[in-house]
Amino acid sequence: QVQLQESGPGLVKPSQTLSLTCTVSGGSISSGGYYWSWIRQHPGKGLEWIGYIYNSGSTYYNPSLKSRVTISLDTSKNQFSLKLTSVTAADTAVYYCAREEMRMVRGATAFDIWGQGTMVTVSS
Amino acid sequence: DIQMTQSPSSLSASVGDRVTITCQASQDISNYLNWYQQKPGKAPKLLIYDASNLETGVPSRFSGSGSGTDFSFTISSLQPEDIATYYCQQYDNLPPERGFGPGTKVDIK
Numbered sequence: 001q002v003q004l005q006e007s008g009p010g011l012v013k014p015s016q017t018l019s020l021t022c023t024v025s026g027g028s029i030s031s032g033g034y035y036w037s038w039i040r041q042h043p044g045k046g047l048e049w050i051g052y053i054y055n056s057g058s059t060y061y062n063p064s065l066k067s068r069v070t071i072s073l074d075t076s077k078n079q080f081s082l083k084l085t086s087v088t089a090a091d092t093a094v095y096y097c098a099r100e101e102m103r104m105v106r107g108a109t110a111f112d113i114w115g116q117g118t119m120v121t122v123s124s
Numbered sequence: 125d126i127q128m129t130q131s132p133s134s135l136s137a138s139v140g141d142r143v144t145i146t147c148q149a150s151q152d153i154s155n156y157l158n159w160y161q162q163k164p165g166k167a168p169k170l171l172i173y174d175a176s177n178l179e180t181g182v183p184s185r186f187s188g189s190g191s192g193t194d195f196s197f198t199i200s201s202l203q204p205e206d207i208a209t210y211y212c213q214q215y216d217n218l219p220p221e222r223g224f225g226p227g228t229k230v231d232i233k
């Protein structure tokens with residue numbers, strides 16, 4: 001059974017870089033058929049998709065965050081990572097990593113497995 | 125980019141009631157819509173994919189329908205464990221963007 005676990009600092013200073021890692025267990029991150037995504041949720045608010053990476057290394061980011069986001073893959077460690085630069089208080093949120101599975105139904109995908117989430121606070 | 129709206133933003137219903145939430149996309153997204161349930165302090169859980177397909181292991185009281193720009197999600201008989209916030213989520217391939225609706229909070233009356 002595939003599980004995802006986020007890790008990283010819970011407190012980041014303004015203007016610095018937020019770095020999080022998602023460790024995948026129970027399955028290989030190199031397997032085809034999945035996008036590996038980051039999603040965040042501001043306190044008391046809805047969900048915001050940040051971006052994804054495919055096993056080929058190809059990425060796609062939310063246009064609203066694109067200039068500050070990098071998602072990378074480490075297949076040797078079965079991990080993928082998020083870097084968000086120049087953070088402000090507006091980046092305070094719970095950050096989730098999630099697996100997006102390509103379904104057999106034509107073109108369908110869905111976030112079927114999620115990490116538990118990690119709270120990141122941006123504050124001096 | 126595609127904007128998603130959901131209504132209502134919150135609702136209160138009695139155990140056993142039929143509950144329906146709607147989700148509207150700003151442009152045609154075919155069937156590219158999923159529904160998630162999120163309980164406080166927990167990660168979202170996939171309930172419905174591709175607008176109307178029930179995820180494995182999800183109770184059959186949950187259902188989804190719609191295509192194009194208008195979608196609905198129904199709980200046929202509300203149970204106490206269904207108290208949660210429900211989100212619709214759209215996905216596209218050109219460009220490959222994803223986005224969530226603002227959510228609908230469901231409470232027991």
